Amino acid sequence: VPRHPDVLVDPVENVLAVIARCRPHEQALAVWESALRQGLVVRESLRLLPLAPVARVLLEECSLHSDSGLETVIPVRLRFLRLPIRQQVWLAGHAVDFVIGDRLVLQVDGGHHVGVQRRSDIAHDARLKLLGYHVIRIDYVQIMTRWSEVHDVIVRAVAQGLHRAR
Incomplete structure (x- = not known):
């Protein structure tokens, strides 16, 4: 998601994209599931973004059933x-x-x-x-x-x- 260069905080979608690339799979999946469960992002909106393949894999693997x-x-x-x-x-x-x-x-x-x-x-x-x-x-x-x-x-x-x- 584009962000103005003077803004210090990235949108959640951008943070998730970075986590997908930089964290081990289990950790990244836990963060992605947490963001979805807490309603910080919506799966359908994420599907519309130009996500990297590793992020797409996480998105499809996410479950809303994990409590932690x-x-x-x-x-x-x-x-x-x-x-x-x-x-x-x-x-x-x-x-x-x-x-x-x-x-x-x-x-x-x-x-x-x-x-x-x-x-x-x-x-x-x-x-x-x-x-x-x-x-x-x-x-x-x-x-x-x-x-x-x-x-x-x-x-x-x-x-x-x-x-x-x-």
């Missing part, structure tokens, strides 16, 4: 499984963060999953298990610094067929 950057990286990191990964699916009275395949639930816990929220999460996990779902619950530290451990648990669950309806 943590939730943005999960589908990117698990794409190699070639399984359906659905976000914000309503099950047993609550939304779950991800359903991998038919029955593998992946819940991402932020810092607010304590006290009453934590007790509610535990109760919901129990209801899901009684309905035949398999629940894996992970947090920020695991996603950002111990991904290899999370990856190992998820691929082992898939290898055991825990993602399939029985």
Whole structure:
């Protein structure tokens, strides 16, 4: 978007274009999804701009279902499984963060999953298990610094067929 040379602040669209070129894919995608989710830009308007190919890829990959950057990286990191990964699916009275395949639930816990929220999460996990779902619950530290451990648990669950309806 053209900007007058005396203006110090770029439009959001320009910032997103720079981020697409300068940041790793996961980080750029998290920023793009956040801008769309917060209504700072509109997908249809972005499609009309002369975006670079890397920005076009980000635009098409953006989901409005991620509640955080943590939730943005999960589908990117698990794409190699070639399984359906659905976000914000309503099950047993609550939304779950991800359903991998038919029955593998992946819940991402932020810092607010304590006290009453934590007790509610535990109760919901129990209801899901009684309905035949398999629940894996992970947090920020695991996603950002111990991904290899999370990856190992998820691929082992898939290898055991825990993602399939029985």
